Amino acid sequence: PPVIRREDYLPPAWLVPEVALDFRLGLDATKVVAKLSVARNPAGSGASTLRLNGDQIAPLAVRVDGLDVNDWRLDGSDLLVELNGEAHAVEVETALNPAANSQLMGLYASNGMLCTQCEAEGFRRITFFPDRPDVLSTYTVRMSGEKAQFPILLANGNCTASGEGEDGTHWAEWHDPWPKPSYLFALVAGDLVANHAEFTTMGGRKVDLNIWVRPGDEDRTQHAMDSLVNSMKWDEEAFGREYDLDLFNIVAVSDFNMGAMENKGLNVFNTRYVLADPETATDGDYDAVEGVIGHEYFHNWSGNRVTCRDWFQLSLKEGFTVLRDQLFSADMGSEAVKRIEDVRVLRIAQFPEDSGPLAHPIRPDSFQEISNFYTATIYNKGAEVIRMMRTMAGLERFRQGTDLYFERHDGEAATCEDFVKAIEDGARLDLTQFRLWYSQAGTPQVAAEMAHNGTQTVLKLTQTVPATPGQPEKQAMPIPLRVALFDRDTGTHSGEQLIVLDKDSQTFTFDGFTQPPVLSINRGFSAPVAIEFERDSADLVFLAAHDDDPFARYEAMQGLVVQHLVAAVSGKLDDAARAEGRAAIGEAYGSVIADPALDDLMRGELMILPAETYLAEQLPVSDPGAIHAEREALKAWLGRELAAPLKALHDRAVAVAYSREAAARGARKIKTQALVLIACSDPAEGARRAFAQYQAADNMTDRQGALMVLASLDAPERETALADFHDRYEGNALVIDKWFSLQAGALNPKVLEHIAALAQHPDFTMTNPNRVRALYMAAAANPKAFHDASGEGYRMIGDLIRRLDPINAQTAARFVPSLGRWRRIEPVRAAMMRAELERIAALPELSRDVREQVSKSLG
Numbered sequence: 001p002p003v004i005r006r007e008d009y010l011p012p013a014w015l016v017p018e019v020a021l022d023f024r025l026g027l028d029a030t031k032v033v034a035k036l037s038v039a040r041n042p043a044g045s046g047a048s049t050l051r052l053n054g055d056q057i058a059p060l061a062v063r064v065d066g067l068d069v070n071d072w073r074l075d076g077s078d079l080l081v082e083l084n085g086e087a088h089a090v091e092v093e094t095a096l097n098p099a100a101n102s103q104l105m106g107l108y109a110s111n112g113m114l115c116t117q118c119e120a121e122g123f124r125r126i127t128f129f130p131d132r133p134d135v136l137s138t139y140t141v142r143m144s145g146e147k148a149q150f151p152i153l154l155a156n157g158n159c160t161a162s163g164e165g166e167d168g169t170h171w172a173e174w175h176d177p178w179p180k181p182s183y184l185f186a187l188v189a190g191d192l193v194a195n196h197a198e199f200t201t202m203g204g205r206k207v208d209l210n211i212w213v214r215p216g217d218e219d220r221t222q223h224a225m226d227s228l229v230n231s232m233k234w235d236e237e238a239f240g241r242e243y244d245l246d247l248f249n250i251v252a253v254s255d256f257n258m259g260a261m262e263n264k265g266l267n268v269f270n271t272r273y274v275l276a277d278p279e280t281a282t283d284g285d286y287d288a289v290e291g292v293i294g295h296e297y298f299h300n301w302s303g304n305r306v307t308c309r310d311w312f313q314l315s316l317k318e319g320f321t322v323l324r325d326q327l328f329s330a331d332m333g334s335e336a337v338k339r340i341e342d343v344r345v346l347r348i349a350q351f352p353e354d355s356g357p358l359a360h361p362i363r364p365d366s367f368q369e370i371s372n373f374y375t376a377t378i379y380n381k382g383a384e385v386i387r388m389m390r391t392m393a394g395l396e397r398f399r400q401g402t403d404l405y406f407e408r409h410d411g412e413a414a415t416c417e418d419f420v421k422a423i424e425d426g427a428r429l430d431l432t433q434f435r436l437w438y439s440q441a442g443t444p445q446v447a448a449e450m451a452h453n454g455t456q457t458v459l460k461l462t463q464t465v466p467a468t469p470g471q472p473e474k475q476a477m478p479i480p481l482r483v484a485l486f487d488r489d490t491g492t493h494s495g496e497q498l499i500v501l502d503k504d505s506q507t508f509t510f511d512g513f514t515q516p517p518v519l520s521i522n523r524g525f526s527a528p529v530a531i532e533f534e535r536d537s538a539d540l541v542f543l544a545a546h547d548d549d550p551f552a553r554y555e556a557m558q559g560l561v562v563q564h565l566v567a568a569v570s571g572k573l574d575d576a577a578r579a580e581g582r583a584a585i586g587e588a589y590g591s592v593i594a595d596p597a598l599d600d601l602m603r604g605e606l607m608i609l610p611a612e613t614y615l616a617e618q619l620p621v622s623d624p625g626a627i628h629a630e631r632e633a634l635k636a637w638l639g640r641e642l643a644a645p646l647k648a649l650h651d652r653a654v655a656v657a658y659s660r661e662a663a664a665r666g667a668r669k670i671k672t673q674a675l676v677l678i679a680c681s682d683p684a685e686g687a688r689r690a691f692a693q694y695q696a697a698d699n700m701t702d703r704q705g706a707l708m709v710l711a712s713l714d715a716p717e718r719e720t721a722l723a724d725f726h727d728r729y730e731g732n733a734l735v736i737d738k739w740f741s742l743q744a745g746a747l748n749p750k751v752l753e754h755i756a757a758l759a760q761h762p763d764f765t766m767t768n769p770n771r772v773r774a775l776y777m778a779a780a781a782n783p784k785a786f787h788d789a790s791g792e793g794y795r796m797i798g799d800l801i802r803r804l805d806p807i808n809a810q811t812a813a814r815f816v817p818s819l820g821r822w823r824r825i826e827p828v829r830a831a832m833m834r835a836e837l838e839r840i841a842a843l844p845e846l847s848r849d850v851r852e853q854v855s856k857s858l859g
């Protein structure tokens with residue numbers, strides 16, 4: 001497949017100021033007439049050929065200025081029309097079969113309704129169009145269809161007219177006054193009901209808000225609605241951004257490739273990020289709904305009003321919007337807990353990407369298939385990069401920078417460079433060297449050394465940015481690090497400082513310590529880097545107990561466990577050293593469990609052990625079996641060593657009644673964490689408690705937590721609870737997804753057998769991405785299943801990719817990176833992983849999505 005390069009960007013030869021679309025809707029036959037008013041772009045090449053992108057469609061008729069033309073040509077899937085004048089009306093007719101569209105891009109059918117997904121390049125599956133984000137048009141949409149089948153007809157903007165047709169049909173006309181790129185177009189038609197509310201903006205505009213769902217689901221939409229109202233208010237206060245239409249619609253669909261889509265005035269959501277009630281949604285699900293509702297709403301400015309010039313600039317909207325949704329969620333709940341969660345996601349999902357064969361900068365230089373670039377690097381590292389600018393500028397000046405960005409580029413298709421320049425000018429920062437964060441891939445490693453002499457402490461920092469594919473040499477980047485030095489007697493520090501490491505190696509001197517202080521570095525995770533600092537367990541125990549930065553406290557706990565487990569799997573621990581390491585961890589854990597000053601949400605964070613993928617990241621080549629065994633052994637040891645306090649913790653949490661308040665959520669979080677450790681050390685006691693928790697549960701958090709523990713055990717309660725769960729929630733797709741995930745993610749000795757059986761279950765289907773992810777993403781993330789020494793886990797994922805590719809290539813391609821990590825895995829497993837990739841590569845028919853990921857993973 002051709003490689004598309006950022007440096008080859010050319011402005012479009014033709015612009016499309018206005019579009020009128022007419023849809024005659026049918027589930028398996030939809031006709032589209034698109035009228036494009038096109039005009040030569042003064043900044044374009046002057047070419048007389050109009051190139052209209054298409055994908056899997058054919059032109060049924062082409063008219064120019066009202067006359068049929070026959071001299072159009074196809075170039076691959078694109079339609080080329082010769083135009084002589086400065087402006088023309090170009091009309092194209094196409095016919096679609098939405099029911100047959102299993103790729104879920106373009107116009108497709110889901111559960112009897114019709115909906116669209118156009119980002120990144122789905123619009124070209126509906127009609128021929130310059131399907132690129134720098135062509136902005138004003139859209140008018142007319143649609144008609146059977147009223148009984150499609151009682152609700154929605155598109156972007158406002159409904160301007162509607163009426164009844166003949167033979168039971170009806171129609172509606174929509175107009176969106178804001179020019180937008182084709183990727184933000186949306187249409188929905190179906191049998192839907194709305195939860196309705198109103199919001200008055202800071203400028204006094206009254207906005208109608210609707211959350212549309214299938215009849216019967218409306219009682220589960222209030223949390224989404226509350227989150228939407230909170231998002232609208234928050235964006236006014238935090239970023240001065242006001243909503244700009246009289247209507248904001250959200251529609252929930254059950255077949256969706258990603259989480260949600262920010263189409264102008266008509267967001268389309270995966271049901272997963274809309275529906276929530278205590279009976280069916282966990283606390284984590286509630287948080288995810290709030291975060292995604294916020295994220296899509298915030299795109300109205302960071303993405304829609306200011307959009308991207310080309311897809312290489314994707315992080316311009318996604319990185320910035322992730323930062324905005326992170327700050328929103330932090331303000332709605334606990335800032336400390338949110339920061340810890342976000343860093344955990346970064347380390348589990350982005351760090352491995354940055355150190356593997358698919359590593360790319362947050363502004364990539366090339367791609368074959370843009371869908372493969374909706375990555376943790378573009379989204380999460382992109383957010384971290386902007387967060388660093390915010391840290392360096394300070395909050396007030398950062399806001400001046402973002403105000404300037406929105407003012408300067410409103411209505412434009414902008415670049416990452418435009419964003420950096422606006423922050424540079426608005427916040428008065430020199431970001432010359434900082435721009436390297438946009439062009440260099442790889443997670444910087446920062447080695448720290450401390451020396452103490454008299455009253456002086458010298459901190460030496462050395463940075464290395466690892467080589468990544470296509471980037472063998474790297475330059476030093478500015479790394480802002482929040483640091484504090486603690487007096488070990490008083491347990492306090494005299495103030496935090498922001499230091500910026502911007503050379504390969506630098507020293508920083510601190511005065512006034514009569515004894516060597518304890519260093520707290522990268523507080524709040526001020527930079528997305530890995531710190532290498534050999535230190536005593538005692539210092540980490542000290543920070544875990546004393547650091548006033550909650551993230552640093554969490555980091556110290558993580559460091560304690562990481563240092564111990566990495567030494568253990570590297571064969572560096574004799575019995576005495578192992579006992580000593582465990583004792584330090586046990587002491588820190590005991591303090592966390594007992595600390596009355598901690599709230600339970602934070603206590604829960606401090607109790608989470610580092611993930612196996614994060615542990616593997618610490619080693620050039622790792623043995624997943626050894627990592628899993630050591631980590632499980634530590635869990636069992638902690639469960640034994642702290643049996644009494646863990647049982648007391650579980651008992652205390654069980655006694656807290658359900659509510660959505662932070663204290664009750666915290667109690668639910670530690671309840672299941674205590675249960676996990678109890679079950680590791682004493683399976684019978686774990687099964688007894690888990691089953692009791694399951695039976696007493698009046699909410700999904702407790703029920704799912706208990707079932708997760710039971711699913712990993714070989715106890716009679718396991719089958720009873722799993723059967724009960726399925727019966728209780730039969731027909732509720734999102735909860736049945738949990739049933740699949742829990743079993744596929746279980747640390748059960750028979751997990752591979754269970755997964756194979758689940759793949760044959762009548763509720764399993766390859767055509768629903770949520771169901772596929774529920775079973776197979778959980779399996780790929782489960783080291784016990786995926787890294788089974790037999791290689792069966794690799795085969796299972798390889799087979800899945802091959803079978804899923806023709807059905808849904810985007811979803812299939814998302815499974816490739818798990819196999820692509822083979823170079824960092826011990827040789828026997830690595831050979832089996834590689835063999836699976838080769839088996840996929842050998843297929844003659846492969847999507848561009850999977851082909852790109854597989855060839856890069858092998859290359």
Ligand code: HT7
Binds near residue numbers: 119
């Ligand atoms: N901007 C949206 C991206 C998206 C998407 C991309 C490829 C294929 C399907 C998709 N659905 C949504 C989502 C977001 O980041 O807000």
Ligand code: ZN
Binds near residue numbers: 295299317318321
């Ligand atoms: Zn987004």
